[in-house]
Amino acid sequence: MGTILGTMALIRRYRVPGMPHLRAHVADLGLACCAVEFVAAVSRGLLVPEPTEDASAAVGPEADQQTVDVLIVSGTLTHALEPALLRVWEGLTQPRAALAFGACTISGGPYWDSYAVAPGIDHAIPVTRYVPGCPPRPEALIEALAGLAESSVTAGKAS
Numbered sequence: 001m002g003t004i005l006g007t008m009a010l011i012r013r014y015r016v017p018g019m020p021h022l023r024a025h026v027a028d029l030g031l032a033c034c035a036v037e038f039v040a041a042v043s044r045g046l047l048v049p050e051p052t053e054d055a056s057a058a059v060g061p062e063a064d065q066q067t068v069d070v071l072i073v074s075g076t077l078t079h080a081l082e083p084a085l086l087r088v089w090e091g092l093t094q095p096r097a098a099l100a101f102g103a104c105t106i107s108g109g110p111y112w113d114s115y116a117v118a119p120g121i122d123h124a125i126p127v128t129r130y131v132p133g134c135p136p137r138p139e140a141l142i143e144a145l146a147g148l149a150e151s152s153v154t155a156g157k158a159s
């Protein structure tokens with residue numbers, strides 16, 4: 001699993017229909033059931049995949065400087081997966097932002113005191129935006145992305 005997450009193959013690009021000024025590069029990293037909500041957002045057309053076979057094309061130096069690479073993490077992060085998460089995060093170009101989607105991603109959820117579970121991904125990477133819920137609805141993901149893109153692009157807050 002760590003090897004799979006360690007590759008850049010999971011980085012994909014999506015756009016938000018009807019909001020071109022909020023378009024962001026998105027990398028999704030699904031670890032548990034919250035990832036289903038991300039898939040629901042895609043299947044409902046709230047997020048539209050952009051064709052790219054090569055992940056580096058999504059985050060290469062030719063990328064628009066006003067776009068933001070967003071790492072969406074959805075689900076339970078175990079300590080064993082922390083290095084893989086960090087590799088994915090460090091593979092994103094600036095400006096970048098991390099979005100913690102769901103209670104498990106934010107705090108470890110019901111497994112917060114497990115020896116194997118990280119009590120939130122902000123123990124591994126800096127989080128720009130938190131989307132609470134168990135699980136949050138797909139619309140909450142879109143709302144968070146829109147807010148993140150707007151604040152990042154207009155105020156240059158992404159890091």
Ligand code: SF4
Nearest residue numbers: 033034103104134135
């Ligand atoms: S927050 Fe709830 S729905 Fe999301 S991964 Fe945790 S248990 Fe599953």
